Amino acid sequence: MIPDLGKYADTVLWSYVVSIGLLIVLVGFSVIRGRKVRAEMEKVEQRMTRNG
Amino acid sequence: MSIAAKANALWEYANPRKFLATSERVLPFFWITSGACLVVGLVWGFFFTPDDYKQGSTVKIIYLHVPAALMAINCWLMMLATSLVWLVRRHHVSALAARAAAPIGIVMTLIALATGAIWGQPMWGTWWAWDPRLTSFLILFLFYLGYVALWEAIEDSDTAADLTSVLCLVGSVFAILSRYAVNFWNQGLHQGASVMRAGAITGTDTEEKVSNIYFYPLLLCIVGFVLLFIALVLYRTGTEIRARRIKALLTRERVNG
Amino acid sequence: MIALLLRDLKLAFRAGGGFGLGLAFFLIVTVLVPFSVGPQSSLLSTIAPGVLWLGALLACLLSLDRLLALDWEDGSLDLLATAPLPLEAVVTIKALAHWLTTGLPLVLAAPFLGVLLNLPAPGFAWLVISLLIGTPAMSVIGTFGAALTVGLKRGGLLLSLLVLPLYVPTLIFGAEVARRGATGMETQTPLLMLAGITAATVALLPFASAAVLRINLR
Numbered sequence: 162m163i164p165d166l167g168k169y170a171d172t173v174l175w176s177y178v179v180s181i182g183l184l185i186v187l188v189g190f191s192v193i194r195g196r197k198v199r200a201e202m203e204k205v206e207q208r209m210t211r212n213g
Numbered sequence: 214m215s216i217a218a219k220a221n222a223l224w225e226y227a228n229p230r231k232f233l234a235t236s237e238r239v240l241p242f243f244w245i246t247s248g249a250c251l252v253v254g255l256v257w258g259f260f261f262t263p264d265d266y267k268q269g270s271t272v273k274i275i276y277l278h279v280p281a282a283l284m285a286i287n288c289w290l291m292m293l294a295t296s297l298v299w300l301v302r303r304h305h306v307s308a309l310a311a312r313a314a315a316p317i318g319i320v321m322t323l324i325a326l327a328t329g330a331i332w333g334q335p336m337w338g339t340w341w342a343w344d345p346r347l348t349s350f351l352i353l354f355l356f357y358l359g360y361v362a363l364w365e366a367i368e369d370s371d372t373a374a375d376l377t378s379v380l381c382l383v384g385s386v387f388a389i390l391s392r393y394a395v396n397f398w399n400q401g402l403h404q405g406a407s408v409m410r411a412g413a414i415t416g417t418d419t420e421e422k423v424s425n426i427y428f429y430p431l432l433l434c435i436v437g438f439v440l441l442f443i444a445l446v447l448y449r450t451g452t453e454i455r456a457r458r459i460k461a462l463l464t465r466e467r468v469n470g
Numbered sequence: 471m472i473a474l475l476l477r478d479l480k481l482a483f484r485a486g487g488g489f490g491l492g493l494a495f496f497l498i499v500t501v502l503v504p505f506s507v508g509p510q511s512s513l514l515s516t517i518a519p520g521v522l523w524l525g526a527l528l529a530c531l532l533s534l535d536r537l538l539a540l541d542w543e544d545g546s547l548d549l550l551a552t553a554p555l556p557l558e559a560v561v562t563i564k565a566l567a568h569w570l571t572t573g574l575p576l577v578l579a580a581p582f583l584g585v586l587l588n589l590p591a592p593g594f595a596w597l598v599i600s601l602l603i604g605t606p607a608m609s610v611i612g613t614f615g616a617a618l619t620v621g622l623k624r625g626g627l628l629l630s631l632l633v634l635p636l637y638v639p640t641l642i643f644g645a646e647v648a649r650r651g652a653t654g655m656e657t658q659t660p661l662l663m664l665a666g667i668t669a670a671t672v673a674l675l676p677f678a679s680a681a682v683l684r685i686n687l688r
Contacts, residue, residue: 167264167270169269169270169335170270172270172271172274172332172334173270173271173273175331176274176277176327176331177259177273177274179324179327179328179331180277180324180327183320183323183324183327184320186320187316187317187320187445188445191445191449192448195448195451195455198452198459199452199455202455202458202459202462205462205463205466209466212466352635355634355635356635359628359631362631362632363618363619366619366622366624366625366628367621367622372621372688376682376685379618379681379682379685382678383614383636383675384635384636387639390639390667391635391638391639391642393639394638394639394642394643394663395638397646397659397660397663398642
Protein backbone atom coordinates (compact mmCIF):
# COMPACT_ATOMS: atom_id res chain seq x y z
CA MET A 162 0.00 0.00 0.00
CA ILE A 163 2.49 2.59 1.11
CA PRO A 164 5.19 2.99 -1.53
CA ASP A 165 8.75 2.11 -0.67
CA LEU A 166 10.22 5.35 0.64
CA GLY A 167 13.67 3.93 1.15
CA LYS A 168 15.86 5.34 3.85
CA TYR A 169 14.01 8.66 3.86
CA ALA A 170 10.69 7.18 5.01
CA ASP A 171 10.79 9.02 8.33
CA THR A 172 11.55 12.33 6.68
CA VAL A 173 8.74 12.13 4.16
CA LEU A 174 6.13 10.75 6.56
CA TRP A 175 6.93 13.33 9.23
CA SER A 176 6.63 16.14 6.71
CA TYR A 177 3.21 14.92 5.68
CA VAL A 178 2.05 14.35 9.24
CA VAL A 179 3.22 17.77 10.43
CA SER A 180 1.86 19.69 7.45
CA ILE A 181 -1.50 17.98 7.23
CA GLY A 182 -1.78 18.16 10.99
CA LEU A 183 -1.18 21.91 10.94
CA LEU A 184 -3.73 22.36 8.15
CA ILE A 185 -6.31 20.33 10.07
CA VAL A 186 -5.66 22.35 13.21
CA LEU A 187 -6.10 25.59 11.25
CA VAL A 188 -9.34 24.48 9.60
CA GLY A 189 -10.60 22.96 12.84
CA PHE A 190 -10.01 26.08 14.89
CA SER A 191 -11.53 28.27 12.19
CA VAL A 192 -14.67 26.13 12.04
CA ILE A 193 -15.04 25.81 15.81
CA ARG A 194 -14.71 29.55 16.32
CA GLY A 195 -17.01 30.22 13.34
CA ARG A 196 -19.72 27.95 14.77
CA LYS A 197 -19.43 29.50 18.22
CA VAL A 198 -19.61 33.06 16.93
CA ARG A 199 -22.52 32.25 14.63
CA ALA A 200 -24.50 30.64 17.45
CA GLU A 201 -23.81 33.57 19.74
CA MET A 202 -24.89 36.06 17.10
CA GLU A 203 -28.17 34.25 16.61
CA LYS A 204 -28.75 34.24 20.36
CA VAL A 205 -28.06 37.97 20.65
CA GLU A 206 -30.17 38.78 17.59
CA GLN A 207 -33.12 36.81 18.95
CA ARG A 208 -32.87 38.58 22.28
CA MET A 209 -32.78 41.92 20.46
CA THR A 210 -35.91 41.20 18.42
CA ARG A 211 -37.76 39.88 21.48
CA ASN A 212 -36.91 42.95 23.50
CA GLY A 213 -37.85 45.24 20.69
CA MET B 214 -19.11 61.38 15.11
CA SER B 215 -22.63 61.28 13.68
CA ILE B 216 -21.33 60.72 10.17
CA ALA B 217 -19.13 57.94 11.37
CA ALA B 218 -22.05 56.42 13.25
CA LYS B 219 -24.24 56.66 10.18
CA ALA B 220 -21.58 55.05 8.02
CA ASN B 221 -21.29 52.36 10.64
CA ALA B 222 -25.01 51.75 10.59
CA LEU B 223 -25.00 51.55 6.83
CA TRP B 224 -22.15 49.12 6.97
CA GLU B 225 -24.00 47.12 9.58
CA TYR B 226 -26.75 46.21 7.18
CA ALA B 227 -25.57 46.64 3.62
CA ASN B 228 -22.15 45.35 2.70
CA PRO B 229 -21.35 42.63 5.22
CA ARG B 230 -24.80 41.16 4.72
CA LYS B 231 -24.08 40.88 1.06
CA PHE B 232 -20.64 39.49 1.74
CA LEU B 233 -22.05 36.88 4.11
CA ALA B 234 -24.79 35.86 1.69
CA THR B 235 -22.37 35.58 -1.24
CA SER B 236 -19.67 33.78 0.69
CA GLU B 237 -22.28 31.40 2.08
CA ARG B 238 -23.23 30.52 -1.47
CA VAL B 239 -19.74 30.04 -2.89
CA LEU B 240 -18.04 28.53 0.16
CA PRO B 241 -19.14 24.91 -0.41
CA PHE B 242 -17.66 25.11 -3.89
CA PHE B 243 -14.29 26.26 -2.54
CA TRP B 244 -14.21 23.73 0.30
CA ILE B 245 -15.04 20.84 -2.00
CA THR B 246 -12.75 21.77 -4.90
CA SER B 247 -9.83 22.56 -2.62
CA GLY B 248 -10.32 19.31 -0.76
CA ALA B 249 -10.54 17.40 -4.02
CA CYS B 250 -7.45 19.07 -5.50
CA LEU B 251 -5.44 18.48 -2.35
CA VAL B 252 -6.47 14.86 -1.97
CA VAL B 253 -5.88 14.02 -5.64
CA GLY B 254 -2.65 16.03 -5.84
CA LEU B 255 -1.19 14.65 -2.63
CA VAL B 256 -2.22 11.06 -3.33
CA TRP B 257 -0.88 11.32 -6.86
CA GLY B 258 2.33 12.85 -5.62
CA PHE B 259 2.77 10.52 -2.69
CA PHE B 260 1.87 7.19 -4.26
CA PHE B 261 2.41 7.55 -8.00
CA THR B 262 5.52 9.59 -8.59
CA PRO B 263 8.98 8.02 -8.74
CA ASP B 264 11.84 8.91 -6.44
CA ASP B 265 14.29 11.54 -7.52
CA TYR B 266 17.71 10.13 -8.42
CA LYS B 267 19.42 12.56 -6.09
CA GLN B 268 16.93 13.31 -3.35
CA GLY B 269 15.30 9.89 -3.16
CA SER B 270 11.79 9.85 -1.79
CA THR B 271 12.23 13.21 -0.03
CA VAL B 272 11.22 14.84 -3.31
CA LYS B 273 7.64 14.09 -2.29
CA ILE B 274 7.86 16.83 0.33
CA ILE B 275 7.78 19.36 -2.50
CA TYR B 276 3.99 18.89 -2.77
CA LEU B 277 3.57 20.49 0.63
CA HIS B 278 6.62 22.71 0.91
CA VAL B 279 6.28 24.73 -2.28
CA PRO B 280 2.51 25.47 -2.12
CA ALA B 281 2.78 26.42 1.55
CA ALA B 282 5.70 28.75 0.86
CA LEU B 283 3.85 30.33 -2.05
CA MET B 284 0.75 30.88 0.05
CA ALA B 285 2.78 32.29 2.94
CA ILE B 286 3.97 35.09 0.65
CA ASN B 287 0.71 35.52 -1.25
CA CYS B 288 -1.17 35.76 2.02
CA TRP B 289 0.96 38.74 3.03
CA LEU B 290 0.37 40.31 -0.40
CA MET B 291 -3.35 39.82 0.05
CA MET B 292 -3.19 41.45 3.48
CA LEU B 293 -1.26 44.32 1.94
CA ALA B 294 -3.92 44.77 -0.74
CA THR B 295 -6.84 44.60 1.70
CA SER B 296 -5.06 46.97 4.07
CA LEU B 297 -4.70 49.47 1.24
CA VAL B 298 -8.38 49.09 0.35
CA TRP B 299 -9.30 49.69 3.97
CA LEU B 300 -7.10 52.78 4.26
CA VAL B 301 -8.38 54.28 1.01
CA ARG B 302 -12.00 53.15 0.79
CA ARG B 303 -12.81 52.43 4.45
CA HIS B 304 -14.38 49.14 3.48
CA HIS B 305 -14.80 47.24 6.75
CA VAL B 306 -14.95 43.79 5.22
CA SER B 307 -11.53 44.48 3.73
CA ALA B 308 -9.92 45.18 7.10
CA LEU B 309 -11.55 42.13 8.61
CA ALA B 310 -10.36 39.98 5.71
CA ALA B 311 -6.79 41.06 6.42
CA ARG B 312 -7.29 40.12 10.06
CA ALA B 313 -8.79 36.77 9.08
CA ALA B 314 -5.92 35.99 6.71
CA ALA B 315 -3.02 36.58 9.10
CA PRO B 316 -3.30 33.32 11.10
CA ILE B 317 -3.53 31.40 7.83
CA GLY B 318 -0.28 33.05 6.80
CA ILE B 319 1.30 32.02 10.08
CA VAL B 320 0.30 28.39 9.56
CA MET B 321 1.53 28.42 5.95
CA THR B 322 4.87 29.87 7.02
CA LEU B 323 5.12 27.24 9.74
CA ILE B 324 4.41 24.45 7.26
CA ALA B 325 7.03 25.79 4.86
CA LEU B 326 9.60 26.12 7.65
CA ALA B 327 8.79 22.74 9.20
CA THR B 328 8.84 20.76 5.97
CA GLY B 329 11.99 22.60 4.98
CA ALA B 330 13.67 21.71 8.25
CA ILE B 331 12.59 18.07 8.05
CA TRP B 332 13.83 17.90 4.46
CA GLY B 333 17.03 19.75 5.22
CA GLN B 334 18.04 17.30 7.93
CA PRO B 335 18.96 14.41 5.58
CA MET B 336 19.73 16.59 2.52
CA TRP B 337 21.87 19.36 3.94
CA GLY B 338 22.75 17.50 7.12
CA THR B 339 21.16 20.14 9.31
CA TRP B 340 17.70 21.10 10.51
CA TRP B 341 18.35 24.74 10.10
CA ALA B 342 20.85 26.83 8.20
CA TRP B 343 20.98 30.62 8.12
CA ASP B 344 20.31 30.55 4.44
CA PRO B 345 18.74 33.69 2.94
CA ARG B 346 15.47 32.02 2.01
CA LEU B 347 15.07 30.29 5.33
CA THR B 348 16.00 33.43 7.18
CA SER B 349 13.58 35.54 5.14
CA PHE B 350 10.79 33.16 6.00
CA LEU B 351 11.66 33.31 9.65
CA ILE B 352 11.53 37.11 9.46
CA LEU B 353 8.20 36.90 7.62
CA PHE B 354 6.98 34.71 10.47
CA LEU B 355 7.99 37.40 12.97
CA PHE B 356 6.13 40.04 10.93
CA TYR B 357 3.00 37.88 11.01
CA LEU B 358 3.33 37.45 14.77
CA GLY B 359 3.67 41.18 15.33
CA TYR B 360 0.72 41.90 13.08
CA VAL B 361 -1.57 39.44 14.86
CA ALA B 362 -0.37 40.62 18.26
CA LEU B 363 -1.23 44.22 17.38
CA TRP B 364 -4.73 43.20 16.27
CA GLU B 365 -5.25 41.33 19.52
CA ALA B 366 -3.93 44.15 21.68
CA ILE B 367 -6.24 46.97 20.59
CA GLU B 368 -9.80 47.14 21.85
CA ASP B 369 -11.43 49.50 19.37
CA SER B 370 -11.71 47.61 16.11
CA ASP B 371 -11.54 50.63 13.78
CA THR B 372 -8.37 51.87 15.44
CA ALA B 373 -6.96 48.36 15.32
CA ALA B 374 -7.77 48.12 11.61
CA ASP B 375 -6.05 51.46 10.92
CA LEU B 376 -2.94 50.70 12.92
CA THR B 377 -2.49 47.17 11.58
CA SER B 378 -2.96 48.46 8.04
CA VAL B 379 -0.17 51.00 8.47
CA LEU B 380 1.97 48.33 10.09
CA CYS B 381 1.30 46.06 7.12
CA LEU B 382 2.40 48.75 4.67
CA VAL B 383 5.54 49.68 6.58
CA GLY B 384 6.23 46.04 7.32
CA SER B 385 6.06 45.15 3.63
CA VAL B 386 8.74 47.70 2.80
CA PHE B 387 10.93 46.42 5.61
CA ALA B 388 10.28 42.81 4.64
CA ILE B 389 11.61 43.54 1.15
CA LEU B 390 14.57 45.41 2.62
CA SER B 391 15.27 42.48 4.93
CA ARG B 392 15.17 40.12 1.97
CA TYR B 393 17.90 42.11 0.22
CA ALA B 394 19.87 42.52 3.42
CA VAL B 395 19.73 38.81 4.14
CA ASN B 396 20.78 38.00 0.58
CA PHE B 397 23.75 40.25 1.00
CA TRP B 398 24.58 38.78 4.38
CA ASN B 399 24.72 35.13 3.36
CA GLN B 400 24.72 33.55 -0.06
CA GLY B 401 23.04 30.32 0.92
CA LEU B 402 22.29 26.70 0.20
CA HIS B 403 18.72 26.86 -1.03
CA GLN B 404 18.07 26.15 -4.69
CA GLY B 405 16.42 28.84 -6.77
CA ALA B 406 12.67 29.08 -7.10
CA SER B 407 12.56 26.22 -9.54
CA VAL B 408 8.82 26.00 -10.04
CA MET B 409 7.94 29.44 -11.22
CA ARG B 410 10.86 29.94 -13.55
CA ALA B 411 9.79 29.65 -17.17
CA GLY B 412 12.75 27.49 -18.04
CA ALA B 413 11.90 25.05 -15.33
CA ILE B 414 8.43 24.51 -16.68
CA THR B 415 9.24 24.27 -20.36
CA GLY B 416 12.18 22.05 -19.58
CA THR B 417 14.89 24.15 -21.19
CA ASP B 418 16.49 24.71 -17.81
CA THR B 419 17.97 21.29 -17.17
CA GLU B 420 19.90 22.18 -14.07
CA GLU B 421 17.14 22.50 -11.49
CA LYS B 422 13.97 21.93 -13.37
CA VAL B 423 11.04 20.23 -11.75
CA SER B 424 10.34 17.57 -14.32
CA ASN B 425 6.84 17.01 -15.61
CA ILE B 426 6.34 13.87 -13.55
CA TYR B 427 6.47 16.01 -10.46
CA PHE B 428 5.04 19.14 -11.98
CA TYR B 429 1.42 18.13 -12.57
CA PRO B 430 0.67 16.82 -9.10
CA LEU B 431 2.53 19.84 -7.73
CA LEU B 432 0.36 22.16 -9.80
CA LEU B 433 -2.71 20.41 -8.46
CA CYS B 434 -1.47 20.87 -4.90
CA ILE B 435 -0.78 24.56 -5.51
CA VAL B 436 -4.31 25.00 -6.86
CA GLY B 437 -5.61 23.11 -3.86
CA PHE B 438 -3.72 25.35 -1.45
CA VAL B 439 -4.95 28.48 -3.22
CA LEU B 440 -8.56 27.32 -3.08
CA LEU B 441 -8.16 26.26 0.54
CA PHE B 442 -6.76 29.69 1.32
CA ILE B 443 -9.71 31.41 -0.37
CA ALA B 444 -12.19 29.18 1.46
CA LEU B 445 -10.51 29.82 4.79
CA VAL B 446 -10.33 33.57 4.24
CA LEU B 447 -14.01 33.76 3.26
CA TYR B 448 -15.05 31.63 6.18
CA ARG B 449 -12.90 33.41 8.74
CA THR B 450 -13.91 36.84 7.43
CA GLY B 451 -17.51 35.80 7.94
CA THR B 452 -16.65 34.86 11.51
CA GLU B 453 -14.99 38.24 12.08
CA ILE B 454 -18.01 40.06 10.65
CA ARG B 455 -20.35 38.17 12.97
CA ALA B 456 -18.08 38.81 15.94
CA ARG B 457 -18.17 42.53 15.19
CA ARG B 458 -21.91 42.44 14.82
CA ILE B 459 -22.28 40.82 18.22
CA LYS B 460 -20.12 43.57 19.67
CA ALA B 461 -22.19 46.26 17.97
CA LEU B 462 -25.48 44.72 19.10
CA LEU B 463 -24.31 44.37 22.68
CA THR B 464 -23.15 47.98 22.71
CA ARG B 465 -26.53 49.13 21.42
CA GLU B 466 -28.28 46.98 24.01
CA ARG B 467 -26.27 48.59 26.76
CA VAL B 468 -26.92 52.08 25.43
CA ASN B 469 -30.66 51.48 25.10
CA GLY B 470 -30.78 49.97 28.56
CA MET C 471 10.50 73.20 17.48
CA ILE C 472 13.70 73.92 19.29
CA ALA C 473 11.73 74.59 22.45
CA LEU C 474 10.15 71.16 22.14
CA LEU C 475 13.53 69.55 21.61
CA LEU C 476 14.99 71.33 24.64
CA ARG C 477 12.00 70.31 26.73
CA ASP C 478 12.37 66.68 25.75
CA LEU C 479 16.08 66.73 26.44
CA LYS C 480 15.50 68.35 29.84
CA LEU C 481 12.89 65.76 30.72
CA ALA C 482 15.21 62.97 29.73
CA PHE C 483 18.09 64.23 31.84
CA ARG C 484 15.93 64.87 34.88
CA ALA C 485 15.77 62.13 37.49
CA GLY C 486 13.35 59.40 36.45
CA GLY C 487 13.70 60.36 32.82
CA GLY C 488 15.50 57.15 32.10
CA PHE C 489 18.68 58.70 30.77
CA GLY C 490 21.60 56.46 31.55
CA LEU C 491 19.47 53.36 31.91
CA GLY C 492 20.19 52.45 28.31
CA LEU C 493 23.90 52.96 28.84
CA ALA C 494 23.87 50.83 31.96
CA PHE C 495 22.00 48.13 30.10
CA PHE C 496 24.54 48.23 27.28
CA LEU C 497 27.34 47.86 29.84
CA ILE C 498 25.68 44.92 31.58
CA VAL C 499 24.97 43.04 28.36
CA THR C 500 28.57 43.48 27.29
CA VAL C 501 29.86 42.30 30.65
CA LEU C 502 27.59 39.26 30.65
CA VAL C 503 28.69 38.06 27.21
CA PRO C 504 32.10 36.70 28.30
CA PHE C 505 30.38 34.91 31.19
CA SER C 506 28.09 33.13 28.78
CA VAL C 507 30.50 32.27 25.95
CA GLY C 508 33.75 31.88 27.86
CA PRO C 509 36.78 34.13 28.30
CA GLN C 510 38.88 33.08 25.27
CA SER C 511 40.04 36.37 23.79
CA SER C 512 40.14 35.09 20.20
CA LEU C 513 36.47 34.06 20.37
CA LEU C 514 35.53 37.36 22.01
CA SER C 515 37.28 39.44 19.39
CA THR C 516 35.46 37.51 16.65
CA ILE C 517 32.03 38.15 18.09
CA ALA C 518 32.73 41.61 19.55
CA PRO C 519 31.34 43.72 16.66
CA GLY C 520 28.12 41.72 16.50
CA VAL C 521 27.65 41.65 20.26
CA LEU C 522 28.22 45.38 20.57
CA TRP C 523 25.73 46.07 17.79
CA LEU C 524 23.16 43.78 19.36
CA GLY C 525 23.75 45.35 22.77
CA ALA C 526 23.28 48.84 21.39
CA LEU C 527 20.11 47.74 19.61
CA LEU C 528 18.63 46.19 22.73
CA ALA C 529 19.57 49.21 24.84
CA CYS C 530 17.84 51.40 22.29
CA LEU C 531 14.79 49.14 22.35
CA LEU C 532 14.62 49.29 26.12
CA SER C 533 14.13 53.03 26.15
CA LEU C 534 11.48 53.14 23.43
CA ASP C 535 8.37 52.65 25.55
CA ARG C 536 9.10 55.86 27.44
CA LEU C 537 9.50 57.79 24.23
CA LEU C 538 5.86 58.83 23.92
CA ALA C 539 4.23 57.17 26.93
CA LEU C 540 4.99 60.00 29.38
CA ASP C 541 3.58 62.64 27.05
CA TRP C 542 0.57 60.43 26.45
CA GLU C 543 -0.14 60.03 30.15
CA ASP C 544 0.01 63.69 31.10
CA GLY C 545 -1.93 64.74 28.02
CA SER C 546 0.78 66.90 26.47
CA LEU C 547 0.60 64.73 23.36
CA ASP C 548 -2.95 65.97 22.75
CA LEU C 549 -1.70 69.53 23.15
CA LEU C 550 1.09 68.90 20.68
CA ALA C 551 -1.38 67.43 18.22
CA THR C 552 -3.50 70.58 18.28
CA ALA C 553 -0.45 72.87 18.20
CA PRO C 554 0.40 74.65 14.93
CA LEU C 555 3.44 72.43 14.58
CA PRO C 556 2.64 69.51 12.22
CA LEU C 557 2.67 66.12 13.90
CA GLU C 558 5.31 64.94 11.45
CA ALA C 559 7.68 67.53 12.90
CA VAL C 560 6.74 66.54 16.43
CA VAL C 561 7.61 62.88 15.90
CA THR C 562 10.84 63.84 14.15
CA ILE C 563 11.81 65.99 17.12
CA LYS C 564 10.88 63.16 19.46
CA ALA C 565 13.07 60.78 17.48
CA LEU C 566 15.91 63.29 17.47
CA ALA C 567 15.64 63.78 21.23
CA HIS C 568 15.62 60.02 21.68
CA TRP C 569 18.71 59.69 19.53
CA LEU C 570 20.54 62.45 21.40
CA THR C 571 19.76 60.93 24.78
CA THR C 572 20.09 57.24 23.89
CA GLY C 573 21.74 56.66 20.53
CA LEU C 574 24.60 59.12 20.82
CA PRO C 575 25.70 58.00 24.31
CA LEU C 576 25.65 54.41 23.07
CA VAL C 577 27.88 55.35 20.16
CA LEU C 578 30.29 57.11 22.47
CA ALA C 579 30.32 54.23 24.97
CA ALA C 580 30.78 51.50 22.35
CA PRO C 581 34.60 51.83 21.93
CA PHE C 582 35.16 51.49 25.68
CA LEU C 583 33.02 48.38 25.78
CA GLY C 584 34.90 47.21 22.69
CA VAL C 585 38.03 47.08 24.86
CA LEU C 586 36.26 44.72 27.25
CA LEU C 587 35.47 42.38 24.38
CA ASN C 588 38.94 42.51 22.88
CA LEU C 589 37.79 44.20 19.68
CA PRO C 590 40.61 44.21 17.09
CA ALA C 591 42.26 47.63 16.72
CA PRO C 592 41.01 48.52 13.19
CA GLY C 593 37.48 47.72 14.31
CA PHE C 594 37.04 50.67 16.68
CA ALA C 595 36.67 53.35 14.07
CA TRP C 596 34.30 51.23 11.97
CA LEU C 597 32.23 50.31 15.00
CA VAL C 598 31.75 53.97 15.89
CA ILE C 599 31.03 54.97 12.30
CA SER C 600 28.51 52.19 11.75
CA LEU C 601 26.74 52.90 15.02
CA LEU C 602 26.75 56.61 14.31
CA ILE C 603 25.04 56.00 10.98
CA GLY C 604 22.79 53.21 12.17
CA THR C 605 21.41 54.48 15.47
CA PRO C 606 19.33 57.33 13.96
CA ALA C 607 17.42 54.71 11.96
CA MET C 608 16.84 52.77 15.17
CA SER C 609 15.45 55.88 16.88
CA VAL C 610 13.14 56.70 13.97
CA ILE C 611 11.88 53.13 13.60
CA GLY C 612 11.46 52.98 17.35
CA THR C 613 9.38 56.14 17.28
CA PHE C 614 7.10 54.48 14.77
CA GLY C 615 6.75 51.48 17.08
CA ALA C 616 6.12 53.72 20.08
CA ALA C 617 3.46 55.62 18.14
CA LEU C 618 1.76 52.33 17.24
CA THR C 619 1.55 51.13 20.82
CA VAL C 620 1.16 54.45 22.64
CA GLY C 621 -2.38 53.93 23.88
CA LEU C 622 -1.86 50.41 25.17
CA LYS C 623 -1.44 49.56 28.82
CA ARG C 624 1.07 46.78 28.38
CA GLY C 625 2.65 48.04 25.21
CA GLY C 626 6.26 47.31 26.11
CA LEU C 627 6.50 43.69 25.02
CA LEU C 628 4.31 44.26 22.00
CA LEU C 629 6.52 47.18 21.06
CA SER C 630 9.56 44.88 21.03
CA LEU C 631 7.73 42.31 18.93
CA LEU C 632 6.75 44.97 16.38
CA VAL C 633 10.03 46.85 16.25
CA LEU C 634 12.56 44.01 16.24
CA PRO C 635 11.69 42.68 12.76
CA LEU C 636 11.94 46.24 11.47
CA TYR C 637 15.46 46.46 12.90
CA VAL C 638 16.68 43.50 10.85
CA PRO C 639 18.06 45.39 7.82
CA THR C 640 19.79 48.00 9.97
CA LEU C 641 21.31 45.35 12.20
CA ILE C 642 22.50 43.23 9.29
CA PHE C 643 24.23 46.03 7.44
CA GLY C 644 25.48 47.81 10.57
CA ALA C 645 26.99 44.70 12.11
CA GLU C 646 28.40 43.77 8.71
CA VAL C 647 30.25 47.08 8.52
CA ALA C 648 31.65 46.62 12.02
CA ARG C 649 32.60 43.01 11.37
CA ARG C 650 34.26 43.69 8.06
CA GLY C 651 36.02 46.70 9.50
CA ALA C 652 37.35 44.62 12.39
CA THR C 653 38.78 41.99 10.02
CA GLY C 654 40.16 44.55 7.59
CA MET C 655 37.82 43.79 4.69
CA GLU C 656 36.27 46.44 2.46
CA THR C 657 33.27 48.08 4.06
CA GLN C 658 31.95 50.37 1.38
CA THR C 659 28.94 48.37 0.17
CA PRO C 660 27.33 47.64 3.55
CA LEU C 661 28.18 51.14 4.72
CA LEU C 662 26.38 52.66 1.75
CA MET C 663 23.41 50.36 2.28
CA LEU C 664 23.30 51.26 5.97
CA ALA C 665 23.44 54.96 5.15
CA GLY C 666 20.73 54.48 2.54
CA ILE C 667 18.41 52.75 4.99
CA THR C 668 18.99 55.44 7.59
CA ALA C 669 18.37 58.23 5.09
CA ALA C 670 15.21 56.61 3.78
CA THR C 671 13.76 55.85 7.21
CA VAL C 672 14.56 59.31 8.54
CA ALA C 673 12.95 60.89 5.48
CA LEU C 674 9.84 58.72 5.18
CA LEU C 675 8.98 56.99 8.42
CA PRO C 676 7.99 60.15 10.36
CA PHE C 677 4.98 60.41 8.02
CA ALA C 678 3.89 56.91 9.00
CA SER C 679 4.55 57.65 12.67
CA ALA C 680 2.50 60.84 12.50
CA ALA C 681 -0.35 59.05 10.72
CA VAL C 682 -0.36 56.34 13.35
CA LEU C 683 -0.23 58.88 16.16
CA ARG C 684 -3.20 60.72 14.68
CA ILE C 685 -5.18 57.49 14.62
CA ASN C 686 -4.28 56.82 18.24
CA LEU C 687 -5.20 60.35 19.34
CA ARG C 688 -8.55 60.26 17.56
